[in-house]
Amino acid sequence: MAFELPALPYAFNALEPHIDAKTMEIHHGKHHNAYVTNLNNADLMANISKYPAAIRNNGGGHWNHSLFWQIMGPNGGGEPKGELALAINGAFGSFDNFKKEFANAGATRFGSGWAWLSVDANKNLFKGTPILGMDVWEHAYYLHYQNRRPDYIAAFWSVVNWEEVNNRFKKAIGG
Amino acid sequence: MLRTISQRLSSRCMSLRQKHTLPDLPYDFNALEPVISAEIMQLHHQKHHQTYVNMLNQAEEKFMEAKEKNDLKTMIALGPVLRFNGGGHLNHSIFWQNLSPDGGEPEGELLAAINKDYGSLENMKNIFSAATVAIQGSGWGWLGYNKTTKTLAITTCANQDPLEPTTGLVPLLGIDVWEHAYYLQYKNVRADYVKNLFKIINWKDVSGRLVAAKQ
Numbered sequence: 011m012a013f014e015l016p017a018l019p020y021a022f023n024a025l026e027p028h029i030d031a032k033t034m035e036i037h038h039g040k041h042h043n044a045y046v047t048n049l050n051n052a053d054l055m056a057n058i059s060k061y062p063a064a065i066r067n068n069g070g071g072h073w074n075h076s077l078f079w080q081i082m083g084p085n086g087g088g089e090p091k092g093e094l095a096l097a098i099n100g101a102f103g104s105f106d107n108f109k110k111e112f113a114n115a116g117a118t119r120f121g122s123g124w125a126w127l128s129v130d131a132n133k134n135l136f137k138g139t140p141i142l143g144m145d146v147w148e149h150a151y152y153l154h155y156q157n158r159r160p161d162y163i164a165a166f167w168s169v170v171n172w173e174e175v176n177n178r179f180k181k182a183i184g185g
Numbered sequence: 186m187l188r189t190i191s192q193r194l195s196s197r198c199m200s201l202r203q204k205h206t207l208p209d210l211p212y213d214f215n216a217l218e219p220v221i222s223a224e225i226m227q228l229h230h231q232k233h234h235q236t237y238v239n240m241l242n243q244a245e246e247k248f249m250e251a252k253e254k255n256d257l258k259t260m261i262a263l264g265p266v267l268r269f270n271g272g273g274h275l276n277h278s279i280f281w282q283n284l285s286p287d288g289g290e291p292e293g294e295l296l297a298a299i300n301k302d303y304g305s306l307e308n309m310k311n312i313f314s315a316a317t318v319a320i321q322g323s324g325w326g327w328l329g330y331n332k333t334t335k336t337l338a339i340t341t342c343a344n345q346d347p348l349e350p351t352t353g354l355v356p357l358l359g360i361d362v363w364e365h366a367y368y369l370q371y372k373n374v375r376a377d378y379v380k381n382l383f384k385i386i387n388w389k390d391v392s393g394r395l396v397a398a399k400q
Contacts, residue, residue: 040373067321120269121344121363122322147322148364149373157232157365 015046016076024084028165030154038079041149045071074124077143081178083171090172093133094179101135112144113163122147127175129182139182142175204242207235208278216286220381222370230281233365237273237345244270272345276325276359283358285387294399295392302337310383313339313360318376323363326379328391329354330398355398358391 018038023031045068052064089105090098102108108127116125124145130138144166151162210230215223244266251259291299291306303309309328316339317326324343331338331354338354348356360382367378 036372044373063321120265121324149368152364152368156228156369157236 012050013046013072015043016079018079020084025082025086025169028168029082029151029162033151033153036153037150038075042072042075042079045075074143074145077140077178078145081142081171081174082169083174084169086169086171087167088172090176092176093183094172094176097129097133097135097179109167112142113160116144116146116163117160119146129179131182131184133183139178141178141182142170205238205245205274207231207238208281210281212286217284217385220385221284221367225365225367225369228369229277229361229366234273234277237270237277240266241270241274268347269345272347272350275347276345276361279356280359280361282390283387284382284385285390286385288385288387289389291388291392293392295388295395298337298395309337309339314376314379314383316341317360317362317379320362326360326362327354327356328358329356330395332398335399355394357394357398358386 015038018034021031022034022038025034048064049068049072052068089095095105098105098108102111112125112127119125124143124147126140126144127135127142128138128140129135144163146159146163151159155162155165207230210226213223214226214230217226244263248260248263248267251257251263290296296306299306299309303312313326313328320326320341320343322343324341324346325348326341327339327348329338329340329348329352330336333353337357340348340352340354342348342351348354348359360379362375362379367375371378
């Protein structure tokens with residue numbers, strides 16, 4: 011069975027003005043698509059022990075981006091509610107402080123990478139299943155923000171789909 | 186008495202310290218078109234490289250302050266940020282010199298070394314390109330010189346890790362494949378950027394570095 015590029019749950023321009031349509035088109039149609047193509051070409055089942063780098067890099071790229079598209083949305087922003095909000099307040103003191111820490115993690119990530127919020131089955135944040143991720147590879151923001159990664163991060167909050175993050179939170183804690 | 190002397194030495198250290206500065210490009214922003222756009226050159230030089238210089242200076246200030254206070258923990262903690270930004274400054278300073286609108290072709294000692302270690306210029310370019318394009322995430326491809334074995338070497342470094350402190354190889358030619366180096370123009374097609382870059386290599390500069398490394 012081949013891996014498939016999942017469709018975006020919204021149009022390319024749905025996240026404007028925070029993330030531009032061109033970036034969404036290229037980020038999804040080229041970068042994520044390349045991860046899927048390369049992952050299929052790696053022929054995992056037949057060669058699984060021979061190609062760890064390809065599996066890790068492209069499999070990781072596929073998994074990470076699949077989550078990324080889902081936790082964003084055109085009617086994003088606002089705040090988390092319910093148990094997720096409680097967990098965030100418990101670990102960070104406040105939602106604002108969480109945003110500050112998460113943004114800082116993304117801004118200070120040197121080179122390519124992602125900022126993650128994860129939760130384990132005991133509702134501990136910081137480890138376990140990722141429920142929120144922010145891509146800070148330069149391709150995620152360069153066309154629109156160039157070197158101004160902090161501006162991209164500030165805009166990111168406006169597209170976070172907290173309902174989806176909450177669904178992942180509930181699933182991760184076994185709800 | 187000893188403490189006063191040490192304090193005086195430290196403050197002399199602070200006042201004598203030369204700040205790092207952004208080196209000028211040896212050509213205009215548009216000189217490397219169509220291979221690298223003026224827009225990229227301007228951002229890459231004035232924003233990215235400038236930021237490495239600024240952050241390096243800041244980190245060095247903090248290091249000197251910590252040294253004055255004998256705060257070893259802080260000095261050690263500053264290691265990574267010195268490496269990122271110091272490496273970024275070293276790498277880009279080499280890169281601007283490695284490029285030229287009319288850089289010619291390898292000749293003399295450099296060409297002889299390439300033929301000896303790789304069979305041909307074409308073969309060297311193929312190996313160099315493949316290694317550089319394959320870098321996952323941010324990093325640099327390097328053609329370097331191994332002073333011990335007296336041979337050329339092709340390798341890659343992650344992020345802004347500088348070649349010589351990291352591997353011992355003397356840098357001759359570097360290719361920046363951080364996405365900021367090509368994205369506005371080439372988008373995700375890194376292979377085209379690397380292929381085109383070979384049209385604007387300043388082979389005289391690369392030669393000069395090899396000659397210096399052999400001394």
